[in-house]
Structure formats: structure tokens, C-alpha cells
Amino acid sequence: MTSRSAPRPIGVLFTNLGTPDDTSVPAVRRYLAEFLSDRRVVDLNRLLWLPILYGVILALRPKNSAASYRSVWMDEGSPLLVYARRQVERLQKRVDAEIEQPVHIALAMRYGNPSIEAGLRELDAAGCKQVLILPAYPQYSATTVATTFDKIGEVLADWPEPPQLRQINRYHDEPAYITALANSVREHWETNGRAEKLVMSFHGIPKRYVKQGDPYPRDCGITAQLLAAELGLGRNEYKVCFQSRFGREPWLQPYLDQTMKAWGKAGMKTVDVMCPGFSSDCLETLEEIREENRGYFEEAGGDSLRYIPALNERDDHIDMFTQLIKRELSGWI
Template sequence: MMGSRRAPRPIGVLFTNLGTPDDTSVSAVRRYLAEFLSDRRVVDLNRALWLPILYGIILTFRPKNSAEGYRSVWTDEGSPLLVYAKRQAAGIQKRLDTEVERPVQVALGMRYGNPSIESGLRELDAAGCKQVLVCPAYPQYSATTVATTFDKVSEVLADWAEPPALRQINRYYDEPGYIAALANSVREHWAEHGRAERLVMSFHGIPKRYVKQGDPYPRDCGVTAQLLADELGLGRDEYKVCFQSRFGREPWLQPYLDETMKAWGARGVKTVDVMCPGFSADCLETLEEIKEENRGYFEEAGGESLRYIPALNDRDDHIDFLTGLIKRELSGWL
């Protein structure tokens, strides 16, 4: 008599992003910023110097202003980043359920805040996943984003008696499907609103010092920008790469977006389209910093219209690409 065949264990996918406060209260924003800015990958200053500044000054004053920013972008469903991340994870799960034979379980985990990376890993463990692919939703690699995600995964699993086998996705900045989805979003924006005088590709900045220490992030950004420009048929004078969201006094990657917007408005540029290819989902840095803050800089300096092209979010072509990327990285396990 032949023995019964055991059903295969599911494979886990931990889909991650940066994170968000639980709500828009000052206390919730303070908790989130404390976790974020305590990360040595994010701020690598000497702890004896940095922590008194963080807890004595920054977390005393910054949370109130940040909370106001979050209130300006918060939706009825909650934080935009978390809303879109949930939709992305659900879209990937739906496609995997129909496209692969072996069961695959997708769990969401944020590097800072909730749902946490630990909760996502425990969800996969409870589902019986002994093989896990970690998929950070960061197209370009940086130690401040991708590496700290892997740090946290390792920290959580350090105390487990039997950690799962792990694979990880480091980046996808030059993947054809990602570039095609970005180009589609720009073309659709132009078809609906017309084409502005300039197109800006704005990426989150990091300190120049990190690049000197070996972080390849600006290289990845430059390749993404060039591939997207080629896909759109743009000449070098028809687009510009900028960096946003700098923090503190030391030099960050340049040119700075805010200074560029002020200069262009003063020079007579009337219309600008801005997109953020490094953000897989809209969040405070896109919806408040671009659509509100930098639009204000541009228009106050003399510009007429700054138009933001939304992040890829839960677009079908974006979810199709992410699903295909995950399936490829799971080859062998599947």
C-alpha cells in the first residue's frame, strides 16, 4: 500500500517597506521617529553624541511638525504608504495564487512601526513557511533602506530555534518591467495633462559621506534615470535628476530638489512635472514634500504649475512586475 503524499509546505514572501506612524498624534509620530532615527544605518554618528541630540532636541520639537505633515496626507484608510503596501501585498498574493502551483504566503512587514518585520516573519512561521524570500520595495539599493531591512530580519531570527531558509532581493533599479511601468505612468500623465517644460526625477537623498563609504545608491539612481529617459525618448536637456528630503547640516547628494525648484521658478520656467522613481508607494515624502512643499517653492519663485506624477503604487503593471520578480527569485524553491 502506497503512503499518502504530504502536501508541500508554503513558501513565504516577506514584503517590506519603510514604515509609518500608527496615527497622526504627536506621540505616535515621536515613537516612529525615535525608532527610525535611532537606526545606525540611517544616522551613523557616534551614539554618545547623537542620542542626546535625538532625545533632547529632535524628538522634543520635530514630532509636532511631522504630525502636521502626516495629517495633510492621511486618508480615511490610514497612512498612504501602509494603504498602498497592503494593496501591493494583496495584489501579489492574488497573482501568485493563480500563477504558481505550490502555495506561497505573502506577509507585510515594515522596517519601522507596524505591522513590524517581526510580526510578518511570525505570520509566515505560523503558516508553516520554512523558506522565506525577503522583498524590500526599494528599487535602488542603499544601506539606509535595504541593508537595514536585512539587519532587522537577522535580529528577529537570531533567537529562533529553527529560522527559515532565506533569500533576499537587493534591488531592481534596472529591471525592464519596472522601467516600463514608470514610463507608462509618465505617458498616461502626459496624455491627460499635457507635457510640462521640464521633467524632474526626484530621489530620496543620503549624506555624501555614505557614498564615500561605499553606498552605491546614487549609481543605481543614475541608471534608473537614464533607462527611463531612453524609454521615453528624452534628451539629456529634457529631464533632471534631483535629490530630496535632506536632514541635518552635512552635505547630501545634489542637486537638491528644493533649491532647483526655487531657481527654475526665478528663471522663468513655468511648468514642471515631478516624479519619484525611488518610491514604490506614495507617502509623506511624495504627497507632502513634493505636492505641497516644493510646489510652494516653485510657484512662490515665479513658476505657474508643479504637477506630481504619482508613484507606481498598486498599478496593475507594477504589481505584475513585482510578482514576476518574486517568481523568478523563487525559482528552485517552486
């Protein structure tokens, strides 16, 4: 009689952007230094950019950013990390229930902690020789997805035996993702009623990156069109905007802040804003949308800007990630 050995576990590295370890100025400075020194994020000449970064930006910006983080910090920590941990915890339970072969899911952040290296070490310690990389960015951009893959390659470069890798580049048009977004909007409308406009706000990138080949705005446009169709919205009932621009060069437009100011001034009274490019609520949604842009709109004359939360650990969001993992692990299981 022969016996079969237990199947080797498969790893999933679930990644997101990252966050400071706490709201202190030194912690925020460390995080911003790592983030803004990434060539994928800011691709300016290093001889020009690094003196500006370390001589000006990191001397001034961390204090204001730390105050912003304090305004959204949760009892359990940074919102982005809190929601990502909840997502991974729920995903692990779902995958354990639906996949017979062991699958180990590790959380990692591109910047800050838990680091990419720590996540890969966790999977290696669990015996995972096959690893699926799942960046929690619906739309592809070199500034998010590609830099995650860069870091993974950098970490594994010195490993004697790196794991076999698969990677997910995007899920911007996944039907289950679009359905989850639509469900979140419908639930908001059932509770609060419909505003005059629905804004789909995506994180911006410099226009120059798009001219260099970054497909990000195309992915955002596809998501917006599919979501509008799912909700039955006409073209004049929603608008795509871009937020979070940094520096003086042109970024993707229309800019959210300018749009909110113009609409408030023009007499619009209510607007709903959602962020389909953010898998978890974070500083850019909770502070920039729910507070800063609400202020712009209402100070200009609008009555109410209502923020529709990110999908976070919603059941339908976890369902979507589970389906994605099961499909991408085909052939390994």
C-alpha cells in the first residue's frame, strides 16, 4: 500500500500601496521618503529630484501629512492597513472553505509595513513554492502594479531558489467587481436618495506618464463605462474625475477639486462621490474626499457632498477576490 504526501501549499501575496507605521512626523517622513523616491512614482532626473525631495518636501510635508493621518486614524491603526488585514482574514477563510489544497495568503505593502520582503518570507516559511501576486489595484498603472512587481523581483534576486510566480495585472472589468461597485452605490441611494450627479473619482497620474505608454486612464474609463451601464446611468448623470495630484506638471483631468468648486458655484446642491480605483478606504478617500473636497463643494455653494465608501471587506468584494484567486490558481490546484 502506498501513501500520498500532503499537497504543498500555494501562496498568495495580497498587496496594496502602504501607510506610515503611526501618525508621528518621523514615521510619516520615513514613509514619504520611500514612496516619493520610487522612480516609478516620480520619474524625474535623480540629480534634480532627490535634493528637492530631501531638502524641501521631506522637511515640510510630513508635518501636514501627519495631521491628515491623525484625522482618519482608527483604533486599530491606519485605515488602509486595517481594511487590508480584514480583507486577507476573510479571504483566507473563504479560500480554506472552497479550495481543498492548502492556500496561504500573506499581506504585504509596497511601501512601509508589512513589507514585500516580509510577505514573501512568510510564504516561504509556510512552504509555498508557487506564489500568486495579487495587487489590490483594479486598474493597472506602472506607478502601482508595475512597481510592486519591481520590488518583488528585487527581493527575490538574491534568493537561492525563488518561488514560481504568477501575477494579476488588473481586474478593472471583472463582472463581479463591477457588480460589487454597483451594489455599494444602490445601497447608498436606498439610504440617502440619489444626488444630482455621481462622481467616479480615480487617483491621478501625470499626463506625461500616459504619453509614455501607461494604460491607466483607459482602464479607468472602462471601469466607469461598465459601472454606468450596470447602474443604468446616462452620460449626463455621472462624471469621471481625477484626484490627488502632486507637483506643477499637468495630471489627468478633469481635476476633482476644481470640478467640486465649479459645481458648487454653479448651483448644484448634491453630489455623490465614489472611488472605484481604491480597494480600501485610506487617506485619499477619507480625508481628501470626505473632508477636503466636501469643503470645496459646500464652501462654493453646494449643500451636500456624500462619500460612498470603498468596497473594503464587503461580502461581494471578498466574493470577487475569491473568484479571481480560484481562477488564477487553475493548473496549480
